[in-house]
Amino acid sequence: MQMERRSARRVLYDRVLRGLLYFSAFLTCALLVVLIGYIFYRGLPNVTWELLSTEPSVLRDVIGILPNIINTLALIFGTLLIVLPLGVGAAIYLNEYARSRRMVEIIEFATETLTGIPSILFGLVGMLFFCQVLGWGSSIRAGILTLVIMILPTIVRTTQESLKTVPASYREAALGLGSGKWRMVRTVVIPSSIDGIVTGCILSIGRIVGESAALLFTAGSASILVGNLSDLLGNSGGSLTVALYMYSMERGKIEVGFAIAAILMVLTLLINLAAKWLGKKLKK
Structure with a gap:
């Protein structure tokens, strides 16, 4: 019973x-x-074609977010172009080459601590250093470098954890067949951990797209079309999230804010799908 x-x-x-x-x-x-x-x-x-293809003008009573879309894409690709080689390279060094376990533990603790720091603090530091000390003012390049500092710990930790999942037997087999250390990392370890690297990339894209506090301090909120890449990086420019805040909170245009939110979701989905597709190609 x-x-x-x-x-x-x-x-x-x-x-x-x-x-x-x-x-x-x-x-x-x-x-x-x-x-x-x-x-x-x-x-x-x-969401209208006029909203997507024009810049805002008070004189013509036009609401457009084309400059904000361009600024957002510049922030995403500029940040990823810098942070991915740095983050993946640092993770590979810590996991495959570093001999001092104590140093690795200290760096891991530092990256985990930086991951939990509020983004507005990164924005404040970026404003003080990039905008004032270096004299760049509010600019896209200041926003990009601030985002690099903010995203780097996430890339390092996700990549490092992904590298740890690769079985040691894979490394031993590659070295036993005569591969050098770098060839083993390049042809065996990285392809086996590409899923984790793509995951870190997707998390980074989500944080970049959703960031507003740090960019208000560093990149600014301007919505002006420029003629070339140099002017784009050197001038102030608001991202889509900053534009959403400005239209919704400062101007009271809630419907425009919802339109920008829908565009942000579609843009994030497209970039994430592209990252997954690229990850599958690299894995092959």
């Missing part, structure tokens, strides 16, 4: 936990669907 009661209790316990698990998963998915659906419902009807 006692065994049967214990068995019944275990079955009941298992069913309750399984039900809670399914309910939590359903609630998470439902919240995500409701949030995305509501943003698209409020935002997509306000």
Whole structure:
């Protein structure tokens, strides 16, 4: 009788936990669907060709976000162009080449600490150093370098954890076949951990696209079209998130804010899909 009661209790316990698990998963998915659906419902009807292809003008009473789209793309690709080689290279060194375990532990602790620091503090430091000490003022390049400092710990940690998942037997087999250290890392370790590197890239893109506080301090909020890349990097420029804040909070144009939010979601989805596709190509 006692065994049967214990068995019944275990079955009941298992069913309750399984039900809670399914309910939590359903609630998470439902919240995500409701949030995305509501943003698209409020935002997509306000997305027009004029909004996407013009710059704002008070004199002509035109609302346009083309400069903000260009600034956002410049911030994303400029940041990734710098942070990916630095972050992946640092992770490879720490995991494959560094001999001092104490030094590795200190760097890991530092990167984990930096990951949890609020972004507005990075913006304050970026404003003081890049904008004032270096004399760049509010500019896209100041925003890019601030984002590099902010994103670098995330890239290092995600890449490092991905490298740790590669079995030691892969390394031993490559070295046993006569491969050098770098050839082993390049042809065996990195392809085996490319999924984690892509995941870190996607997380970084999400943080770059969603960042506003740090960019308000460093990149500014201007919405002006420029003629070349040099002027783009040297001038002040607001991203889409900054434009969303300005239109929604400063000007009270909530519908324009929802339109920008919908554009941000579509842009993030496209870039993430492109990153996953590139990761599959690199893995092959």
